[in-house]
Amino acid sequence: CKLPSHSRTSLASNPTLLILFRLHMDREVYTNTWAVHIEGGPQEANRIARKHGFINHGNVSSTAVHPVEPLYCLVSWLRRKKRDDYNEPSDPKFPQQWYLSNPSEADLNARGAWSQGYTGRGVVVTILDDGIEKDHPDLASNYDPDASYDVNDGDSDPQPRYTQRNENRHGTRCAGEVAAAANNDVCGVGVAYNAKIGGVRMLDGEVTDVVEAHSLSLNSQHIHIYSASWGPEDDGKTVDGPAKLAKEAFLRGVTEGRGGLGSIFVWASGNGGREKDSCNCDGYTNSIYTLSISSTTQYGMVPWYSEACSSTLATTFSSGNPNEKQIVTTDLRQKCTDTHTGTSASAPLAAGIIALALEANMNLTWRDMQHLVVRTSHPAHLSTDDWRTNGVGRKVSHSYGYGLLDAGAMVVLAQNWTSVGPQxxxxxxxxxxxxxxxxxxxxxxxxxxxxxxxxxxxxxxxxxxxxxxxxxxxxxxxxxxxxxxxxxxxxxxxxxxxxxxxxxxxxxxxxxxxxxxxxxxxxxxxxxxxxxxxxxxxxxxxxxxxxxxxGSSSINPSSPDFPRPSNNSCKTFDTQQICIECSLGFSLFLQGCVKLCPPGFTTGPQLLNMSLDNWVDLSSVQSCLPCHPACLTCSGPGPSDCLSCPPHSHLVLTACLHQNQVQRNITTTTFLFQSPTWV
The missing domain is CATH 2.60.120.260 (Galactose-binding domain-like)
Structure with missing residues (x-):
């Protein structure tokens, strides 16, 4: 049976379903693996498999990884493109890591986190890519076999496949950005140089929905952060994203991963800038479950390869024009490079910073981490013409999201962060x-x-x-x-x-x-x-x-104490018998009258266009008016009428300030001599 060209997999109630994909070569091939949906559990699946001469490799949605079998004609493969383009560490290349610690220009303020003792210890990160050189001298001490797997060949060794052109260097480079060891006289350091690092070899072969799902769900009770620097073709014309099993893996990750706190998926936003591509046409970066990261250059400019879109949350450094510096990291064949580029390089830097914040507070949920990023990222010193101020006063850009990540500010805010309410x-x-x-x-x-x-x-x-x-x-x-x-x-x-x-x-x-x-x-x-x-x-x-x-915890419409609007105290009805004015001492609320307005509302006059037969007048009626979005409860509808504040805000006189607004002042004071000088 032939599936539509956009399909990647399909589930049926019998094990004879063929999964079809399109290979980027002009021929079609079969694979001798099938994904099937069977009711009745593992025993029934085993029975059906034996009956038809198959081997049951287990539940696709489990953390077990299934072998990839030889190819036969007919599967259309997904195209996934790599996105290349205290005491300070004594490592020889550390002085060249300008983006981590730069006394004279903007940086990621890694020193601000390190100086507080946060280096990623106890946090596990894995790189979903083309493998990781696990015996690299700058990675070996932090390598974690439990965060690693070779999905392409179906074994536990994620070592890259070596070729003359070294095209499978991508994962090793990304891994070094996160967790290259410190003070070992080799290369440079990772942002979280005491974190554990693993790698999933999944791009050096045919990429199917099953391959992606396995990679995204690998050992999710052990791995904290998954970093990915790949996606659909950045060609300016593709609209593509995760298929059924990968979508399920994302959802399962954020709901069940890390003991229910949620796996953290960090994603590179894409390198299609030259093609005028949009990362909102990439279903991975466009997902609410991924923390999408863009790039800026050494001098704070939008790189030529960068894609602008509204799903980008924040930015780290990467390469730019030929006269601008690039990223220093581990390289294939136990070497070191200072030429890592593209948004590929930006996502692992973000994953490392997130590891520092997670060390500061291991109880952070996947959504807490996105809140921290929004509240601590800096728009200053990033140049673009589309900075805008949103409805709560934050600057945001389609090129940079909320700005440049700040490791020092992230760990400070993380330490005493109160988890946000349920989504x-x-x-x-x-x-x-x-x-x-x-x-x-x-x-x-x-x-x-x-x-x-x-x-x-x-x-x-x-x-x-x-x-x-x-x-x-x-x-x-x-x-x-x-x-x-x-x-x-x-x-x-x-x-x-x-x-x-x-x-x-x-x-x-x-x-x-x-x-x-x-x-x-x-x-x-x-x-x-x-x-x-x-x-x-x-x-x-x-x-x-x-x-x-x-939703505010104080606003619970199902509570027995919540006011129930009634027409018993209505003074005036319109022509459709809807209450538009209440008797003295009552306020209009939800087309009825209440004695007291609910939390989150305040009493006040509201202009109303009253139409009674042929008589039209503008009247002011006593109504329940919503508090300003900054307030939890209020005495009036304005931003300075707050009586109490939502979580992560503080009441200053009669106004609510977001926690990061207060925290940044504390950070500046505490780390005055450790913070970079912004120019």
Missing amino acids: HQCVLTMLSEPRDIGSRLLFSKTLDSCWGRPEYVNSLEHVQARLTLSYNHRGNLAIHLISPLGTRSTLLAPRPKDYSPEGFIDWAFMTTHMWDEDPRGEWTLEIENVSEQGHDYGVLSQFTLILYGT
Whole structure:
């Protein structure tokens, strides 16, 4: 049976299903492994396997890794492209590691973490790539066999395959950035030079959904951080992401990994800048489960290879123009290099910094870590023309996310961090009927962010716009999402090389730019055709908005103490018998009247357009008004009317300041002589 070209795997109720993939060569091949879905558990699976002459290698979703068998005709392989492009350590190359400690220019402030005693001890990181040279003199002392596996050949040895051109050096280079040992007279140091490091050899062979799923779920109760510097082709025309099993591995990782705290997946944002690619068309970096990292150059410029998109969370250093320095790390054949490049080099640096923060607080969840990144990253000294201030006052960019990671600030904030509440997911169907896109489509809708339901969100983290649309020339589209607080996020920038007529099918565009905003209010989706020809056409047929975040613990609509709106005290009804004004001593709330407004609201006047038959007037009625997003409870609707603050904020007089705003002042004072001088 032939699957659609975008399919990677499929599950059926019998073991004779053939998984089809497309090899990048112009021939099709079979594999003699199958992924099947069987009800009845392992015993039933073994029975069916024996009956048909198969060997059952176990549950694909388990942490066991299955062997990869020889090839036969017909499987279409996924294309996955590597993304190359105290006492200070005494290692000979450490003075050249300008991005870790640089007294005269911006750096990642690794010294700020090291000086507090955090070096990654007790944290396990694995590199999902083409293998790791486990006997490299700068990696051997930190190598962890329990964080390693060769998925390509189905054995426990992740040693790279050596070739004349050394093309399988990628994983070893990334590993050294994280955990190259310190003070051993070899090369330089890793950001977390006492962390344990492993490698999964999974790119040096055919990459299928099964291969990816195994790699992402390897030993998830032992490994803390998975670092990946690969993805679909960065060619400016591909729209691709994880298939069924890999998606399940991500979800299982964040819900079950690390004893339920969640595996941390760090991902390189992509090297398609020259092709004007968008990392929001990459389903790995575009996932809420990955911490997507972009690059900046030695001088704080956007590199030529960098992709801009709204899913990027933060930035580390990497290569730039020929006159700018690159990254120092371990290399194949027990060597050292100072020419590691691309966003490939940025993600492992972030993984190392995250390891430092995790050492400072091993109870951090996968979402806690993203909160730390948002709150401690620095926008200063990174040059781009798209810095914007979002609805809670943070600067954010499509090129850099929230800015440059700061290891010192991360560990300080991590030490006393209180875990965020459970993730709420508010799913809202926005479109009732298809809309013609034409040259420009504007669609707006006012939302209550699932108010009154358990999934209520009043403080955002990730936002997804799941779109299904047809368009005859996909690359001419630009898509923007505007939050109630006015934050405009580009979900898709034009891609001149994308001539596809396929449009998008339930593609989840993700943005992090509204982090901590209150989502209640009017949301606007804007789709525009940037072509000057004006002959393109298409239809938006589905738009689902998914709000991820937290709901205030003090606002519990199911609580018996929560006020229940009633019409008993209503003074005026409109023509549809909806209450629009309450009697004296009561306030309008949810089309009814309450004596006391619930937590998160305050009493105040609200203008109301009252229409009674032919009489229209603007009246001011006593209503329950929502507190400002910065406040938990309040005496008025303004940002300086706070009575109490949400988690990770502090009440200063009558205003709530985010924890990082207070913490940065403490950090500056405490580490004045250790911090870099910013220029």
